[in-house]
Amino acid sequence: MKKNAFSLLLVLVALALAICFWRWDQVGLGQMDASARLNHEFTVAAYAVTWLIQLGYLALLGRKWRSMKRRHDR
């Protein structure tokens, strides 16, 4: 249960972020000219990549922690 709480929290944060990014990506796209649209997409991409790297690293740390715990228990 405890093991799953971390994964669940990570998935929930990732899901909340994905919704935020999706909503943000849709805002006002219709009224934007080509340059503003590109600016918008680059900004969304930069933020998404940042979160992807950080959450990916956190997930990796979680896996490492779990495998260490398993080795320790053995």
Add this chain to the structure above:
Amino acid sequence: MKKLLFGFLAAITVLLMFWGFYQAICVAPDEQTMHEVQRIFYYHVPSAMVAFLFFAINLAGSVCFLAFRRNRPERAQLADAWALAGAEVGVVFCTVVLITGPMWARRAWGIWWTWDARLTTTLILWLIYVSYLLLRRFAAGHEVQTLAAVLGIFGALDVPIVYMSNRWWRTQHPAPVFGGGPDSGIKDPHMLAAFGWNVLAWLVWGLLILALRFQVERRAQRIAAQEAQAVLNER
């Protein structure tokens, strides 16, 4: 109690991250010349600041490891765990800097990359710490920690060079936002607030994952010590 405190800190961190995100996207106004793409600044600069802090932690850990490794081995192991955690989390933040920077540059300058002093020294910094991590991961033997500590100290020498590069040399990278002369600084209070919140949020996030990485390394050290003891006992 420890776990409750950690959970509370994690919750505060997540709230801070969302608040920083909201400030950067919804509250801070568009910059006049770069427009929306300037908002990358709110993630790019705090990530660079936090990366520098973690490389400083690596430096402190490496120096302490070298100082204690003969007389106080337990303290040296503690310092080494901090050094490794600092380098690894620092590389994560530095990677963010090296990816978000070119994304901004593509829109602002029309190119992804240029070999100017700030960009090149940052890439060298990243490469030095990646080689530090590769050394820790793949080299074997009891001198690995010492070699890594020496590499960590040399790597840290690049941090002030990166920081000063756009003061010492003419660079395409924008002039320093803070401490770069009378015209530097963020004038708009909403932009300043968004920047400040994001610095705080990424700092707290970084410290949290640094603490996690440190705990993982301490556990790995304890397991290695137990296994070595078990081998000795078998003999």
